[in-house]
Amino acid sequence: MRRRTFLVVGRQGQGKSSVGNSILQYKYFTTKTTRREVTESKPNVDVAENEGVVLVDTTGIGDTGSDMTGDVQSVIASAREAVVRCDTGFDALLLVLKYGVRFTKQEKDAVQMVKSIFGENVFRDWGILVFSYGDNFDLDTEDDEITFEDWCREQTGHIKTLFEEVGYRCVLFDNSSKYTAKQDKEREKLLKIITLSQQPYSEKDFNTASAGREKLIVEEKLPSLKKETEAVLRYTDQRRENLLRNDQGLGQDDLIKQVEVVLQQATQHYDRLLDEDRGTNVLRELLNQVRLRTIGLRSRIDQLRIFIPDRGQRRNDGGPSVAVFSSVMGFLLNSCKIPFDYCLKPAFNFIYDTIGRCFHNLHNAPFQHSRLQESYPV
Ligand SMILES: Nc1nc2c(ncn2[C@@H]2O[C@H](COP(=O)(O)OP(=O)(O)OP(=O)(O)O)[C@@H](O)[C@H]2O)c(=O)[nH]1
Numbered sequence: 231m232r233r234r235t236f237l238v239v240g241r242q243g244q245g246k247s248s249v250g251n252s253i254l255q256y257k258y259f260t261t262k263t264t265r266r267e268v269t270e271s272k273p274n275v276d277v278a279e280n281e282g283v284v285l286v287d288t289t290g291i292g293d294t295g296s297d298m299t300g301d302v303q304s305v306i307a308s309a310r311e312a313v314v315r316c317d318t319g320f321d322a323l324l325l326v327l328k329y330g331v332r333f334t335k336q337e338k339d340a341v342q343m344v345k346s347i348f349g350e351n352v353f354r355d356w357g358i359l360v361f362s363y364g365d366n367f368d369l370d371t372e373d374d375e376i377t378f379e380d381w382c383r384e385q386t387g388h389i390k391t392l393f394e395e396v397g398y399r400c401v402l403f404d405n406s407s408k409y410t411a412k413q414d415k416e417r418e419k420l421l422k423i424i425t426l427s428q429q430p431y432s433e434k435d436f437n438t439a440s441a442g443r444e445k446l447i448v449e450e451k452l453p454s455l456k457k458e459t460e461a462v463l464r465y466t467d468q469r470r471e472n473l474l475r476n477d478q479g480l481g482q483d484d485l486i487k488q489v490e491v492v493l494q495q496a497t498q499h500y501d502r503l504l505d506e507d508r509g510t511n512v513l514r515e516l517l518n519q520v521r522l523r524t525i526g527l528r529s530r531i532d533q534l535r536i537f538i539p540d541r542g543q544r545r546n547d548g549g550p551s552v553a554v555f556s557s558v559m560g561f562l563l564n565s566c567k568i569p570f571d572y573c574l575k576p577a578f579n580f581i582y583d584t585i586g587r588c589f590h591n592l593h594n595a596p597f598q599h600s601r602l603q604e605s606y607p608v
């Protein structure tokens with residue numbers, strides 16, 4: 231008979247190792263009660279086999295509240311190690327949940343984390359829900375006729391969604407006592423589910439799911455990058471305001487240099503965010519905010535350049551008349567802070583474009599569409 235491999239995941243202390251031992255029918259994995267000291271180290275991934283059944287026990291995978299939080303990279307490394315150690319892949323992913331514990335946001339986050347790491351379809355195609363603390367279930371239902379299967383079907387909310395996702399493939403283990411007939415029954419049930427199962431989850435499936443892991447890594451950094459970006463934006467806006475007021479009475483050349491420094495800093499931050507985003511789009515909102523600032527700064531530099539006399543450089547973007555017209559309009563809007571609502575903007579742009587086309591005809595220069603939108607303070 232083909233060996234069957236189970237990968238066990240779940241939040242800390244849910245009974246993963248105990249379930250592993252019950253399925254193996256011997257005590258191989260160290261459980262919390264058998265661990266001598268709290269500090270005693272446990273491997274991230276541990277593998278044991280008995281009678282053609284291979285158990286791969288993990289720690290920290292799918293645990294948003296464990297010590298590993300804040301280090302998504304090592305959680306992912308553990309998951310990779312687990313998949314590699316599954317040899318021929320795993321036939322089922324066992325998500326261990328403690329019976330009697332409410333399915334809270336933490337549990338929901340843990341499920342999402344497992345999906346992000348192994349792929350969005352991992353529960354649909356390979357998932358089995360394993361409830362530990364079956365002894366508590368027996369106590370709770372002592373006076374009822376209700377079976378475990380009935381109880382599963384009665385559940386509502388997020389856990390119902392999860393039950394539906396795994397097609398109600400679920401088992402219940404009472405790990406409190408050694409190798410009982412009940413455990414045998416659940417073990418048989420588990421093995422039967424596997425027989426019906428499809429191709430094992432392989433390293434190839436893990437590699438296909440890499441986008442979800444990338445996203446997880448960027449999402450972990452999001453709060454600190456958000457803070458950093460807010461600081462950059464605050465600084466940019468403040469510098470821009472100061473330079474617009476020009477309290478120091480700087481000459482145009484110096485003003486341009488100063489605005490260029492601010493622009494360079496904002497651009498550097500933009501490039502960094504782009505690097506950090508790794509094409510996941512998680513930082514899209516932050517990138518947009520910084521991009522708008524750089525557009526505003528570039529437009530400001532353009533206006534200042536146009537006002538410098540005797541530069542000896544004739545602009546080729548529509549002739550000086552168009553350039554001056556553009557900068558005066560932009561300057562008026564920027565410095566007078568005219569409320570530029572959605573009704574006025576199209577009207578201004580229309581007038582600008584119409585006059586611009588006239589200049590274009592006069593100077594035979596390439597026509598540029600209204601840049602008012604860019605010069606409006608952002
Ligand atoms: N009564 C009862 N206790 C259980 C059951 N399953 C697990 N436990 C207890 O729950 C505690 C945690 O079990 P473990 O198997 O170590 O849980 P784990 O998920 O492997 O924990 P970590 O590896 O630390 O994440 C231990 O004290 C177990 O004895 C069960 O079915 N019934």
Ligand SMILES: [Mg+2]
Pocket residue numbers: 246247248260261262287288289
């Ligand atoms: Mg354990």
